[in-house]
Amino acid sequence: MNKIMTPKFSVAALTAAAALTLSACGSDSEETADTASAWDEIQEQGTLTVATSGTLYPTSYREEGTDELTGFEVEVVREMAERLELEVEFSEMGFDEMMTSVQTGQVDIAANDIEINEDRKEKFVFSTPFKYSYGTAIVRADDLSGIETLEDLEGKKAAGASTSVYMETARSYGAEEVTYDNATNETYLRDVAIGRTDVILNDYYLQTLAIEAFPELDIVIHPTIKYRPSEGGMVMNKGNDELVENVNKAIDEMLEDGTIAEISAEFFDGADVTQPIDIEE
Structure with a gap:
């Protein structure tokens, strides 16, 4: 799961606690x-x-x-x-x-x-x-970030969580990953709009609602890229x-x-x- 974040607040970090170790010889x-x-x-x-x-x-x-x-x-x-x-x-x-x-x-x-x-x-x-959903791509509206198919991800900057299935897809097509630490929707989306990154791969429903929340940004869901039913x-x-x-x-x-x-x-x-x-x- 890649993260498309809400822009309305920040989240405090939580301190990880030590895990209990179980004996390997347990019956x-x-x-x-x-x-x-x-x-x-x-x-x-x-x-x-x-x-x-x-x-x-x-x-x-x-x-x-x-x-x-x-x-x-x-x-x-x-x-x-x-x-x-x-x-x-x-x-x-x-x-x-x-x-x-x-x-x-x-x-x-x-x-x-x-x-x-x-x-x-x-x-x-x-x-x-x-x-249930499927994967889509958020790109710049004026030129679709130069992406026509997933093969065009090679060399593009893909924003998201490093361990998400969507970033795995981006890497498999040769994209350069740009990761964030629990950032907001606005950060992700604005970076695509201004060219700091090129694309966000993520879930269709999440992408649609994220774009609707920021109509002032010059970004769209790619009209033809659909992949990974999930x-x-x-x-x-x-x-x-x-x-x-x-x-x-x-x-x-x-x-x-x-x-x-x-x-x-x-x-x-x-x-x-x-x-x-x-x-x-």
């Missing part, structure tokens, strides 16, 4: 007990800890003039937690840090428009997918089987009764992102 029964106790601890505390950026409009952000965290996945998480009879404690951080925090057990879940792919599935467990879900650590089971049960119910589709319409200008998309690459 299968001990591992089962650890797994069970992880979910038991969540229930005992009554709180689900969730990593999110707080800067990714409209997935996780703050409305102008308020201190209230909201967004598509923020509200999906809140509804899911309510069905699990849990409170939610959000921790705001950059993408790389949130994945590390899941892996080390600092948080229970990461929810931030995270695309499901094979590399991540080797390290993490994903929830049932509930967002599906996204929440991220959890491997071994937390009961957590995964309960999260999926709630999400499946929310998909079936249309709750996530309703939340999608609220944040994606009426669009239902829960429906798979078929595009010609």
Whole structure:
């Protein structure tokens, strides 16, 4: 997932805590007990800890003039937690840090428009997918940044998070990566408009809404570049089987009764992102 950030606030950095080291000689029964106790601890505390950026409009952000965290996945998480009879404690951080925090057990879940792919599935467990999209490219309006196809990315400056699937695509076509530390939408977009960078590869829905937020910038979504159909879900650590089971049960119910589709319409200008998309690459 590459980051398209909301321009309306900044986010304080979080200090990473030391991870507990598990004994390599633990038995299968001990591992089962650890797994069970992880979910038991969540229930005992009554709180689900969730990593999110707080800067990714409209997935996780703050409305102008308020201190209230909201967004598509923020509200999906809140509804899911309510069905699990849990409170939610959000921790705001950059993408790389949130994945590390899941892996080390600092948080229970990461929810931030995270695309499901094979590399991540080797390290993490994903929830049932509930967002489908595809990749697009933001470029300058006057000359499309000299890009007609993905092959033209060679030598261009692509803005985004280094570990995102979109930056992986940019690098695979020879683009020069330009990375940011949890920057805002405006920073990303304005840099393309003024020529500091050339292109932002990212999710179609996020790109569309980001451009709508800054009509004064001379940028557009590339009219012909469509690639990488994607599906996204929440991220959890491997071994937390009961957590995964309960999260999926709630999400499946929310998909079936249309709750996530309703939340999608609220944040994606009426669009239902829960429906798979078929595009010609």
